[in-house]
Amino acid sequence: MANLKEIQRQIKSVTNTQKTTRAMKLVSTAKLRRAEELAKRSRVYADKTNEMISDLAGQINCLKVGGIESRCFAQIDEVKMVDVIFVTADKGLCGGFNMRTIKATIKLMNELKEKKIKVRIRGVGKKGIEFFKYNDVELLDKVIGLSSKPDMQRSAEFITTSIKDFRDGVIDGVYLIHNGYKNIITQEMHVDRLLPVMVEDFDCEKSTKKSLLELESKDDEKMLDSLVTKYVEYNMYYSLIDSVAAEHSARMQAMDAATNNAKEMAKSLNVKFNKARQESITTELIEIISGVESMK
Amino acid sequence: MDTFKLEIITPNGIIFCSEAVSVTLPGEEGEFGVLPEHASLTTLLKAGVIDIEKSSKSMESVVINWGVVQVTEEKVVVLVDGAVAIRGENESEIAKALDDAKTLMKDIGDSNVALASVSAKIESAAHRLV
Numbered sequence: 001m002a003n004l005k006e007i008q009r010q011i012k013s014v015t016n017t018q019k020t021t022r023a024m025k026l027v028s029t030a031k032l033r034r035a036e037e038l039a040k041r042s043r044v045y046a047d048k049t050n051e052m053i054s055d056l057a058g059q060i061n062c063l064k065v066g067g068i069e070s071r072c073f074a075q076i077d078e079v080k081m082v083d084v085i086f087v088t089a090d091k092g093l094c095g096g097f098n099m100r101t102i103k104a105t106i107k108l109m110n111e112l113k114e115k116k117i118k119v120r121i122r123g124v125g126k127k128g129i130e131f132f133k134y135n136d137v138e139l140l141d142k143v144i145g146l147s148s149k150p151d152m153q154r155s156a157e158f159i160t161t162s163i164k165d166f167r168d169g170v171i172d173g174v175y176l177i178h179n180g181y182k183n184i185i186t187q188e189m190h191v192d193r194l195l196p197v198m199v200e201d202f203d204c205e206k207s208t209k210k211s212l213l214e215l216e217s218k219d220d221e222k223m224l225d226s227l228v229t230k231y232v233e234y235n236m237y238y239s240l241i242d243s244v245a246a247e248h249s250a251r252m253q254a255m256d257a258a259t260n261n262a263k264e265m266a267k268s269l270n271v272k273f274n275k276a277r278q279e280s281i282t283t284e285l286i287e288i289i290s291g292v293e294s295m296k
Numbered sequence: 297m298d299t300f301k302l303e304i305i306t307p308n309g310i311i312f313c314s315e316a317v318s319v320t321l322p323g324e325e326g327e328f329g330v331l332p333e334h335a336s337l338t339t340l341l342k343a344g345v346i347d348i349e350k351s352s353k354s355m356e357s358v359v360i361n362w363g364v365v366q367v368t369e370e371k372v373v374v375l376v377d378g379a380v381a382i383r384g385e386n387e388s389e390i391a392k393a394l395d396d397a398k399t400l401m402k403d404i405g406d407s408n409v410a411l412a413s414v415s416a417k418i419e420s421a422a423h424r425l426v
Contacts, residue, residue, distance in 0.1 A: 041309035048305050048375055052366050056338060152307075223324070223340045227364055234307070 004280065007273040011266055018262035024093065025255035032184075032248035039181055039238075039245040046238040053231045056224070057197040071167060072196055072228045081118040082173035083140075083162045084108060087239050088128030089247040090148040095254035097187065097247055098127040101179045104189050108175060120171065122162070124240070147247075150240035152233075159236040163229055166195050176235065181245035185253060188246075190239070194232050298332040299351050301371045304358055306379050312348065312358060319372060320347040321365055330367055337367040343401065345417040346374065357382040357421035359397040359414070378403075382421045394422050 057073045086105045088098045105121070105128070112119050120140045123129045125147040132139055141161075146154055165171045174195040182188040302319055304312035320329045322344025341363035348356045363376035380397040382390065397418050 042307050044310055045305050045307045045375065048303075048373060052338075052364070052373065052375065055366075223338075226340065230364070237307075 004273065004276050007269060007276060011269045011273060014262050014266045014269060018259055018266065021255045021258040021262060025252055025259060028248045028252040028255060032245065032252055035241065035245040035248050036181065036184075039241050042238055042241055046234060049231050049234055053197055053227065056227070071169070072224070074196055076172045076196060079115070079117050079172040081120060081171045082112060082175060083120050083122060083165070083171050084112075084175045084177065085122045085159075085162065085236075086124065086128050087147055087176075087178035087243045088123075088125035089243070090126040090144060091247075092127060093254060094247055094251035095257075097179055097250035097254075098125070098131075100187070100189060101177060102128055102131050104179075104191055105177050108177065108191060122158075124158070125243075147240055147243060150237060150244060152237050155237045155240055156233045159233055163195070163232055174232070176239055178239040178243045179246050179250075180239070180242040181249060184249055187250055190242075192235070192239075194235055195228075197228065197231075300330075300332040300334075300369075302348060302374070303372070304346065304360075304374045304376060304379060306376050311379055311381055312356070315351045316372075317349045317351055317353075319349070321374070322346065322360070323365075330372055333369050334367050334372075336369070337365075339365060341365055341374070341376070344414055345421060347421070355421075355424060357418070357424075359400060359418055361400055361403070382418065390422055394418060 060073050061075075084105060086101055088101045092098065109119050109121070121132065121137065122140045122143075123132065124143045126144045129139060129142045129144065143154075143158055146158065162171070162174045166174060173193060176190075176192050176194050178190050180188045180190045299315040299317055302312060302314065302316040303310060318329055318331050320327055322341055324340045324342055327344075341360060343361045344359075346358045346360060348358070350356060359380045359382065360374075360376040361378045363374055363379075365375075366373045378400050380393060380400050382393050382397060398415065401414055401418075
């Protein structure tokens, strides 16, 4: 009978877990819908900003527009130090979501190290920060709470340090790593170089604009600078909201899988329980019958 | 009639995307108008009102607080931080849009003179609609 009790206890525990995971899945589904909506609406803006900035950078490089010496568009030959910013979630229980970002960060770090480039790591999100802390990797700064509640102002403040250091020549590049939302079941790793602005994909031959680019402002450097700042800030913010959407979709999946597993487990435990019960009844019957037999 | 494609995009989505005959933008150095086949140009925009003349000859106004515009021969793309379109089916909707626009202007906390001139423009845009 002790065995029966034990199995019963297990069944109860598994069904309780199942209830929790199902609830978490529902919560994530609801949150995902909101986050997805936000990410979708912002994507247009992010895409357009990127398009505009790379178009500008490309034209500046192709046409060798004079007088523009902004570091943001320059090709830096000797890279000594770069900033690597990663965005992970503050919470776990979302499958391999955080681990993938961490792995991508480590991969990029190793690649940069091979090229003898120093790396400054700036972390957003508790999970990633904990991982690097555990592995004794030094982080330049740590931000917790931003990745679960993306905020334009805070993200702008965070990235400003990197922009400033880049302009001052302390660092020679800024990389941003985040796990983004692709669709409800897949996430996509993004490793982007924010600064200097990417111009590699720009094809000078293809640019068939009839008129030359004209920058109209009292001070074209000022306009480019504020545009680049906006671009970097917005990319940072966008990566946060994209990451939140991805986190919820990852958690939803993980919790769905967990609920299914719990269901399977409860089923097999039930079978086990029935077998044990049958067994104990049979044993009891045999005992009674043999007792009666011996009394004859 | 010649038209060009005009897109006004905010972080919260596209608020205007259609063909336009002409558009007046509040540039850093003053207002300027754009007609189809305008030469390529990229510039900053300050807080103000974008006046759009649509292909149906009707006018539409959008209040913005900051922005960048990229003009090419065939297309004008305006990226803005915050924007409110002054439009609506009836008076109460227009009044609401007006209020939104004024709050947007107040949030920038720009100089009073600039604020006043923009407010005046907003009012006149609203009057056109009524």
